[in-house]
Amino acid sequence: MSRRTPLRRAVIALPFVAAITLAFRLDQGPLRAPADPARPGFSLREEAEAVGLRFRHRRPHFDAAIANVEPHVAAVGASVAVTDFDGDGWPDLYFTNSDFGAPNALFRNRGDGTFEETAAAVGLADLNTPTDGVSMGSVWGDYDGDGREDVLVYRYGYLALFRNLDGRRFEDVTEAAGLRRWVNSNGAIWLDYDRDGRLDLYVTAYFRDGVNLWKLTSTRIMHDSFEFAKNGGPNRLFRNLGDGRFEEVTDRLGVGSTRWTLAAAAADFNEDGWIDIYLANDYGPEELYLNERGERFRLSTAGLESESKSGMSVSLGDAFNRGRLDVFVTNISARGYLFQNNNLRVNRVPDDGRFRNVADGAVADAGWAWGAQFGDLNRDGVNELFVTNGFISADRSESYWYAMSKVAGANARLFEDARSWPAFGNASLSGFERSRVYLSRGVAGWTDVASQVGVTDEYDGRAVALADLSNRGVLDVIVANQNQPALLYRNHPDSANHWISFKLVGTRGNTSAIGAEVVIEAGDHRQRRVVDGGMGFASQNDRRLHFGLGDREWVDRAVIHWPSGERQVLSHLTADRLHTITEPRR
Amino acid sequence: MSESISGAATAAPRTASGGGQRVALDPRYLIAGLITLVLVVAQFRYHVVGGYDRLAVALAACMLTEAALSWIDRGRVVNLQSAYISGISLTLLLKPQGGALWPFVLAGYLAIASKYVVRHRDNHLWNPTNFAIVLLLLAAPTRVSVLSHQWGNDLATNLVIWCFGLVIAARVRVLHITLTYVAGFLALNALRATLLGQPIAPELAPLTGPMYQLFVFFMITDPRTIVRGRGPQVAVTILIAVVESLLRLASDRGWPLPTAFNAAPALVALWLVGPVAKFVDLRRGVSAPRTPAAPPSPGVPGAPLSSARDSAPAARVGR
Numbered sequence: 001m002s003r004r005t006p007l008r009r010a011v012i013a014l015p016f017v018a019a020i021t022l023a024f025r026l027d028q029g030p031l032r033a034p035a036d037p038a039r040p041g042f043s044l045r046e047e048a049e050a051v052g053l054r055f056r057h058r059r060p061h062f063d064a065a066i067a068n069v070e071p072h073v074a075a076v077g078a079s080v081a082v083t084d085f086d087g088d089g090w091p092d093l094y095f096t097n098s099d100f101g102a103p104n105a106l107f108r109n110r111g112d113g114t115f116e117e118t119a120a121a122v123g124l125a126d127l128n129t130p131t132d133g134v135s136m137g138s139v140w141g142d143y144d145g146d147g148r149e150d151v152l153v154y155r156y157g158y159l160a161l162f163r164n165l166d167g168r169r170f171e172d173v174t175e176a177a178g179l180r181r182w183v184n185s186n187g188a189i190w191l192d193y194d195r196d197g198r199l200d201l202y203v204t205a206y207f208r209d210g211v212n213l214w215k216l217t218s219t220r221i222m223h224d225s226f227e228f229a230k231n232g233g234p235n236r237l238f239r240n241l242g243d244g245r246f247e248e249v250t251d252r253l254g255v256g257s258t259r260w261t262l263a264a265a266a267a268d269f270n271e272d273g274w275i276d277i278y279l280a281n282d283y284g285p286e287e288l289y290l291n292e293r294g295e296r297f298r299l300s301t302a303g304l305e306s307e308s309k310s311g312m313s314v315s316l317g318d319a320f321n322r323g324r325l326d327v328f329v330t331n332i333s334a335r336g337y338l339f340q341n342n343n344l345r346v347n348r349v350p351d352d353g354r355f356r357n358v359a360d361g362a363v364a365d366a367g368w369a370w371g372a373q374f375g376d377l378n379r380d381g382v383n384e385l386f387v388t389n390g391f392i393s394a395d396r397s398e399s400y401w402y403a404m405s406k407v408a409g410a411n412a413r414l415f416e417d418a419r420s421w422p423a424f425g426n427a428s429l430s431g432f433e434r435s436r437v438y439l440s441r442g443v444a445g446w447t448d449v450a451s452q453v454g455v456t457d458e459y460d461g462r463a464v465a466l467a468d469l470s471n472r473g474v475l476d477v478i479v480a481n482q483n484q485p486a487l488l489y490r491n492h493p494d495s496a497n498h499w500i501s502f503k504l505v506g507t508r509g510n511t512s513a514i515g516a517e518v519v520i521e522a523g524d525h526r527q528r529r530v531v532d533g534g535m536g537f538a539s540q541n542d543r544r545l546h547f548g549l550g551d552r553e554w555v556d557r558a559v560i561h562w563p564s565g566e567r568q569v570l571s572h573l574t575a576d577r578l579h580t581i582t583e584p585r586r
Numbered sequence: 587m588s589e590s591i592s593g594a595a596t597a598a599p600r601t602a603s604g605g606g607q608r609v610a611l612d613p614r615y616l617i618a619g620l621i622t623l624v625l626v627v628a629q630f631r632y633h634v635v636g637g638y639d640r641l642a643v644a645l646a647a648c649m650l651t652e653a654a655l656s657w658i659d660r661g662r663v664v665n666l667q668s669a670y671i672s673g674i675s676l677t678l679l680l681k682p683q684g685g686a687l688w689p690f691v692l693a694g695y696l697a698i699a700s701k702y703v704v705r706h707r708d709n710h711l712w713n714p715t716n717f718a719i720v721l722l723l724l725a726a727p728t729r730v731s732v733l734s735h736q737w738g739n740d741l742a743t744n745l746v747i748w749c750f751g752l753v754i755a756a757r758v759r760v761l762h763i764t765l766t767y768v769a770g771f772l773a774l775n776a777l778r779a780t781l782l783g784q785p786i787a788p789e790l791a792p793l794t795g796p797m798y799q800l801f802v803f804f805m806i807t808d809p810r811t812i813v814r815g816r817g818p819q820v821a822v823t824i825l826i827a828v829v830e831s832l833l834r835l836a837s838d839r840g841w842p843l844p845t846a847f848n849a850a851p852a853l854v855a856l857w858l859v860g861p862v863a864k865f866v867d868l869r870r871g872v873s874a875p876r877t878p879a880a881p882p883s884p885g886v887p888g889a890p891l892s893s894a895r896d897s898a899p900a901a902r903v904g905r
Contacts, residue, residue, distance in 0.1 A: 004659065008658055008659065011658055012655055012658060012659065012699070012702050012703055013703050015695075015699070016696070016699045016700070016703045019692055019695055019696055019699070020696070020721065020725065022692065023692055023696075023721065023722055023725035023726050024725045024726070026688060026692075026726055026729060027725060027726035027727065027728050027729055028728075227632065228632070305633075306633045307633060307636070308632070308633060333683065334731075335727050335728050335731075335845060336723060336727035336728075336730075336731055336845030336846060336848075336849050337731050337845065337848075337849050338681070338731050339681050339682060339683045339684070339730075339731050341683065341684050341685070359684065359685070360684045360685045360686075361684050361686075362684075363684075364683065364684030364685065365683050365684060397840065398840055399848075401848065401849075402837045402838075402848040402849075403788070405792075405848070405849055406788050406789065406791050406792050407788060407791065408795075409791060409792045409794065409795025409796070409797065409798065410788065410791030410792070410794055410795065411741060411744060411791070411794045412741075413741070414787055414788070414791050415791075419785075420785065420787050420788060421788065422784060422785070422788050423784075
């Protein structure tokens, strides 16, 4: 029996009440605010309209049989890629559109801070047709080694490869290249996996290849699990034969994942000199395919299989200045319903073969997060992280989350059939979310400074790319929003922090040096970056690598790991300039 | 979940003969083993825990709270098995923002402490795990969510859980509660879907999710917090199903409810109805004595079947 006295009751009851009060308080945030919270050291001003970047994405419309879930299925396709298609030294921007008849846009950088739209003139506008499907994104790279960047457009439909003829016109060479394949793809990357100097192509797939979303023969097209789905389309690896043709080597190389891959990125994670592939899969765990000397890939058990989430994007960056590429994968978080949490995976693969997820606090929860990129926006030598988010913004007063919670708990047989899903109507689903701009505070974690630096839009962000658009030594931010206008955030750093950039020129076919990694050392400062052939979600960054240096006025050493396997060391490099480095010839 | 197990824990130790010896099998250990098995299988097959630190923290919070409060309240530390089960339940059901561990500390403490604080006639009113989870969902929805996904969304896992659940419910003599709830859920939600002109299947789908399975087999059948008598038990169960359906109807209509009401209507319905029903039940008279000599009573599953050992203070306090 209880021996209760008023004192005992008080001893038991008071902490109970205090604990309940504490729960309410903790909902507001940490008990202690971080010290010095408001010194991002840069500001971002949205200038798209002002500089002639007028582009509004239009989403696709599919077979009426899945009208009930169309807002969900059609919630992708806004993409942005940075390229210098005309070779004038000024980065240009290519945006995809996703409705029949809606043109893609190629904005040529005039070099005076403004852009002109040239897609139709160069032959890259009208790619969204009932015959071929609609664009989901693009990746640029010099696959034929002629010094000009060509482009692969991936679609919910046929792949499309365009050869850059002279910097002013593009030729559709898909058929001749052997790439006319129907792939319901949300991503692709260029990489030279076999170190033969030629860019190969890895294309990710979402819906199965046999699914034509405009002419459905069955509505059983959805994933068969919210956590471990493997009924997506197979990803495909195409080897560049060097004569303008590509050969599919997916099965031979062992990289045909049928998870619902939304994004891929390539880098040499285990530092063995061969480029590996990292996948972010929707409805499943991430995957790391380690390259075994270009002969095949091995699906690694790097600790990724233990967390199954909804991977949306893969971003590579040196998060803690260790001279290694870490991985940031976005996921879904929704107040009260679901906290999948983003993953910030510290790369320890060269040490023990594993990644360690250290995402915590603010950086773990960016809402329904999509594309993300690492970049040193304030040039202090430490990476910031820009994350886009928001899934479907429709009626503000109506949320689909309640309906989603019913479906998510159901048996696979039910939700695999799109017709079984409750109708979306005009509901929002994690809509009207504000992009995050995370500032690294070292051991204190990451702080969201988006509103402080001027990022306040609530668009449904999908792709984000970083580029030094005005050749100022400053990274600007370009965002493609789903069914909404694209944004250009011009970056204005507060201080005169120093910087250094590298333009790498390959000499073995892959002239844009995709896959090359650079490690700089300046005093005790280290930083690694990779020239990406597609990274984030449906995006590709500036091929030139930008490093912030803080108050350091030179770089002691820069080590370049060329995709060919060549290693080049440069010493005593001057800050505040772009260094053009040509790959040593054998 | 833990509470049904405490009910099972109060069932009479079963004996088994083997080699001429009769060995007493304490159902508490069987049930604790089952919940551990569910955790282990869910973790190794579906990685459901999300970090062993969560498990350690939840277990520590529950067991330390139970030890401390029972010592303060009764002058001795009670059996910690039910706290262990609560810890596992919270680990399975709570999903925090980021890598936060404080929700497990708070939930563990609140779950166990609720048994000592919110009482009437020496009985606690709320199912402890239910109390803590719903309270956190209401107080800190920005930081906490509840298990919403399937464990793989596959039929095999569903069948395993249903089989385990049915065996446990039958053994603890609460199968009628489980079946009543399931029937009520199916009927009321089919009716709601029909009234709203929506497809019926998605409305019935949640019942196949792991959260509901844990709820229907264990939480709603908690012998320490259910009312006495088979008839009242059925009536209260139907009332819970009705309230849940009304909450869902309100969500269908887009009423501005707290997120917890949309995300976990079953848990909220039990949270609202359960303690009121228990309070009324207790007002009807003093609970039946729980003595080892008492014959089994179908209306009070678990309690009359207590062994001498199970009638220790821990059993009276409830789990």
